[in-house]
Amino acid sequence: MSTTSLLQTACMTGKRTGRLAVGLLAVIVFLASLAVSDQAFAHAALIKTDPADGAVLAQGPAQFSLTFSEPVSPLVLTLVKPDGKPVPLTAFRLSDQTVEIDNPQPLKSGTHVLSWRVISADGHPVGGSLLFSIGAPSEPPAVSEAVDWPLRSAIWASKIFLYVGLFLGVGGAFALAWLAGSARAGQRFVAAAILSGLVASSLSLGLQGLDALGAPLSHLAQSVIWRTGLGTSFGWTVLVALIALGLGLLSLA
Template identity: 70%
Template structure:
C-alpha cells in the first residue's frame, strides 16, 4: 500500500502529549515534595518531669520517651528568665533519652526543648513545661516556624526532583527512545543543571532544619 494513502497529522498535535506529560511530571513532583502527614514520625510519649508538673526541688536528670528510637540533635533547657542552657550529656536507652541536669534549677517555670531525628530520617521537635517551687511566666522558647527556611527547603526539593525525573529521565529518553533527540535537549540540560545545583543546597537546608537554625 502506498504510504500516501495514510492521512498525515498536523505537526501541532505532537505538542499535546508532550505538554500533558510535563504537567503530569510536575504534579507528581509537587506531591512528592509536599509534607506527608501520613508518614509516622517519632512522637513524644512521656517526659520526666511530666509536662505541667510542679516540683519541690530541682531534678537531677530529665528523660524523654518516644514512640520509636531517636537520635538527639539539640536538647535545651530554657530558664524562667529566658536564658538557654545546652544539655549535652545524655544517654540513649532504646526509645528513651536520659538527660543529665548540669545545675541546680531556680524557682519558676522551665521549658525542656528537644529536637531529634526519627527512624525515617525526619527531624522533629517540641517542648515540655515544668516548674520548680512555684509556676512563673512561661519563658519564650523561640520555636516559631521559620517559613522562609521551610519554603527554601521545598523549592530545593522541587528542583532536585526536577533534575532527577526530568533531567535524568529525559536524558535516557533522548538517548534510547526519542527519534528526534534535539527536540528536548535544552529542556533536559536545564533540568539536569537545576538538579546539580539543588542537591548541595538542599543538603545545607536540611541541616539547618535538623538543628532548628534560622535561614
C-alpha cells in the same frame, strides 16, 4: 548495503541501546529515590516524659527523660529558665527509646521549659518542648518558635527544582533515548532540567541540616550542618537522586 553502512548502522544502534540502557537505569534509580523519600513520613513520636508536661515539683530533678516511639539521637537539648536564660544540655545517655538528660545545676522556683530536637531512627528530625515548675508555677519563659521563612522558602524551592530535575530531566532523558533515536530535539531542555536538579539536590542537603538543627541560613557553610543533613532520611533521598540525575545526564552523551 555496503560494509561501511552496516558498521554505521550498528554503531548508531549500539549508541541508542546504550543510551536507552542508561536512561532506564536512571529511571529505576529515580523510582528508588521516591521509595526512600516515602520512608521519611514515618518518624518518632514522644510518648512519655519525666517530669510530665505541666508537672509541679517540690525540687529540681537530678535528670530528665524523654521516651519516644523508636530510638532517637539528640540534636539540640535546651533548658530555658524562668528568667528566659537558655542552658544547653550536653550530658545525656541513650537507653533503648529513652533519652536520659542530666540536670547540670540546681533549679530555682518557677516554670522551666525543656526544649528538644532529635533525629529518629529513620533519619527524620523532630522537636518539641515541655513545661514543668519548681515550687509554684510562674509565667512561662518565652521560647522563640518563629518560623524561619527564608530557610523554609529555600527548602521548598530546592525541593521543587530537585523534582523538576527528576521528573522532567531523568524522565525526559529516558524519553529521548526511547523515542527520539538519533534526533535529539529537546536535549538542551532535558540537560538544563537535570543540571538544575543536581544543583538543587546538593543545596537541599545543607538546607535540611539547617532545618534539623534549627539554624539560620547564615550557618550554611558550617560542616556540621552538611553532616547533619546527610544523616537525615532526606540525605539518603538526595544521594539516590544524585545517582539518578548523573545517569540521566550520562544518557544524553
